[in-house]
Amino acid sequence: MPSFDIVSKVDAQALENAVNVTTKEITNRFDFKGSHVLINLDKKEFQIKLETDDDMKMGQLVDVLINRANKQGISPEAFDTSKQGAQSGKTWKKEVKVRNGLPQEDAKKIVKLIKDSGMKVQASINDDLVRVTGKKIDDLQGVIQLCKTANLGIPLQYVNMRD
Secondary structure (H helix, E strand, C coil): CCEEEEECCCCHHHHHHHHHHHHHHHHHCHHHCCCCCEEEEECCCCEEEEEECCHHHHHHHHHHHHHHHHHCCCCHHHEECCCCCEEECCEEEEEEEECCCCCHHHHHHHHHHHHHHCCCEEEEEECCEEEEEECCHHHHHHHHHHHHHCCCCCCCEEEEEEC
8 A cells, every 4th residue: 555654854964064054154244243152052852042232133144044944845844943032141042942742642643633534544653754544646646735735834855755
């Protein structure tokens, strides 16, 4: 039976490239000349630590990071920027978490969405992925389109398509 997997993963190398390009762009920008900017990527935790002089520059730094990551193929939805930055002395610090993996509650939303659609497919949760199986590949492609248009707020990839 044909099947595929729905996952939410971020390529570590693409993330590192996005951080490096952001660092390079910020050091060359006129409005950041002479100001304190620090960008650290923790690959194990999938977390980016940012430091700047003020809140306005922090906003610009986050925007540049998300734009550069988008050009590297990382969805803007992968970044959790909801945590507010905090002032520590003269610098602003912010931690941006990168969503990697499909949490259980999001997997349940996807399975519910697929079951409520009435398509003739089965969806099951396996660790951090959702496996969708069906009799026809057309049904599976319909599920992919359904998930793309559903606006779930998480970046999804569709991998492991098997006939």
